[in-house]
Amino acid sequence: MIFLARMDVTFPAHLTAAQIADFQVEEKEYSGSLQRSGKMAGIWRIVGEYANHSIFDVESNDELHQILSGFPMYPYMKIKVTPLAKHPNSIS
Numbered sequence: 001m002i003f004l005a006r007m008d009v010t011f012p013a014h015l016t017a018a019q020i021a022d023f024q025v026e027e028k029e030y031s032g033s034l035q036r037s038g039k040m041a042g043i044w045r046i047v048g049e050y051a052n053h054s055i056f057d058v059e060s061n062d063e064l065h066q067i068l069s070g071f072p073m074y075p076y077m078k079i080k081v082t083p084l085a086k087h088p089n090s091i092s
């Protein structure tokens with residue numbers, strides 16, 4: 001099952017720059033591991049925003065929820081998930 005996820009990150013004002021930097025390091029490790037496993041097929045920065053579009057290739061809605069809720073920044077993210085089906089004109 002293929003899903004597009006849009007993740008928007010907003011950190012609360014009480015977090016320090018050092019705490020945010022720690023989240024970014026943890027996020028990079030988690031995201032890298034998902035990409036190496038193939039569960040996360042790609043991630044793109046949305047130009048001009050602290051947000052991304054990511055593609056996930058997972059077995060179920062439950063698996064996607066587990067993956068998304070495991071992001072270290074999950075408490076600070078708004079996530080919109082769009083399920084994708086094969087387009088009839090796709091040649092791949």
Ligand SMILES: O=C(O)C[C@H]1C=CC(=O)O1
Nearest residue numbers: 007009027031050051052
């Ligand atoms: O920087 C971001 O867009 C936030 C975050 C979500 C996944 C990831 O790898 O980074």
